[in-house]
Amino acid sequence: MAHTDLDGATAARALAVMDELVAYQRRKVLELVQRIQPGLTDEDVRNIHDYPAVYNDPIFQFEDGQLAGFVAAHIALKARLLGGTLSGEPSKPGTP
Secondary structure (H helix, E strand, O other): OOOOOOOHHHHHHHHHHHHHHHHHHHHHHHHHHHHHOOOOOHHHHHOHHHOHHHHOOHHHHHHHHHHHHHHHHHHHHHHHHOOEOOOOOEOOOOOO
């Protein structure tokens, strides 16, 4: 069973790795978007439904889904390391 009893350096490294992973995937998604429709920006990616050629591309859907999963994992990890839960309630003693 997982727990959050990590030393500060390990917790910081875990968050840094997640930051790197999310940043890498964001770049990957943007590069893909720009291959499909040149000239689109990072802001356009956040409103991708305005660009059907990109939005309907199955590879974009996969890579964007990967990004969403990494972001969710990053949020969950940060919440746990800060002593909370995903519901916003404080963790109960003995709960991983």
